[in-house]
Amino acid sequence: MKTEVLELHTGREPAVIDITANVDRFCEKLGQGLVNIFVPHATAGLALIEIGSGTEKDLLATLRRLLTESEPWLHQHGSPGHGADHVLPALLSPTLTIPVVDGRPALGRWQSIVVVDLNRDNLNRQVRLSFLSA
């Protein structure tokens, strides 16, 4: 199995970070198989969405609505609303597996691979890419 870890800067604001180009590069020349994308953090998730037409902000607004910051969260260390950040990965799983055909992730035209990080307390994130072939 080929595996490597990306280092991302996600900053202090809720962020949607496109890593499609990183995954494309990782898969080059790897032929047919499955690529697994994995975020080893408890307050970040992954999604496959269109970007560049407003959906990034729509997604963050939806998550803010579904994971109400003012809820009386039991998990209370960190910044206000940090309890919500810890529920995020249950809804947006930190693992995605995508087929690779002829060295390219078989994404649709409008799909991008994004890391979603609501957490204000972590500036940097890792993403592990792993490729398995037959």
Next chain:
Amino acid sequence: MKTEVLELHTGREPAVIDITANVDRFCEKLGQGLVNIFVPHATAGLALIEIGSGTEKDLLATLRRLLTESEPWLHQHGSPGHGADHVLPALLSPTLTIPVVDGRPALGRWQSIVVVDLNRDNLNRQVRLSFLSA
């Protein structure tokens, strides 16, 4: 890796399409491994649910409630509410990986594999099936 693409007709209304029989057929005689199901679209997702007892409609009603059509979506091309369709795949991921044992997906008795497509603007959809063995 064995891989093939299904063509589905999903129509103009929000739809839950059962593809379990297609995945069963794809896995026949493939022995032990993992089957990956992947929808290469930005406004459709996958789920593993019981069908035939009302849950398909319960799921569509829940999604309508969670992704309110009247929200002021930034993504605004397409039909009314199309901004919500673009958030769907963050909640219902377009990729699922299922173990295959003796040429059969190891599904529970009440699990079916469904494509969920809220989008009124796309009549046809693809699903890529990929099988990897040891």
Next chain:
Amino acid sequence: MKTEVLELHTGREPAVIDITANVDRFCEKLGQGLVNIFVPHATAGLALIEIGSGTEKDLLATLRRLLTESEPWLHQHGSPGHGADHVLPALLSPTLTIPVVDGRPALGRWQSIVVVDLNRDNLNRQVRLSFLSA
């Protein structure tokens, strides 16, 4: 492919069951690859979250809010609110795939693998673990 089935007791109350130690043991000495965790049930899901600081209860409270028990569910057999249990696996998928490096799931420090079971009518659950290497 190495595959095995865990038997869990989840009880009559909504439950978040940590299976990280089971997955760790399963992966011992398996080298590099992907481990797939799969729940063959229509009213349970999986998540990767921090446990021990209140997030288990925050997650159950969030699910109760998002999947309102009083909703007029079409699916109506079983206990009150059982219709909601059937929508759960669409939001918390019953399948997760995690990279394994040197015989250990490459989890982050704060990530645990949990089974989430809202269902009051099933006391026991299965989880299938499967490992695929290059």
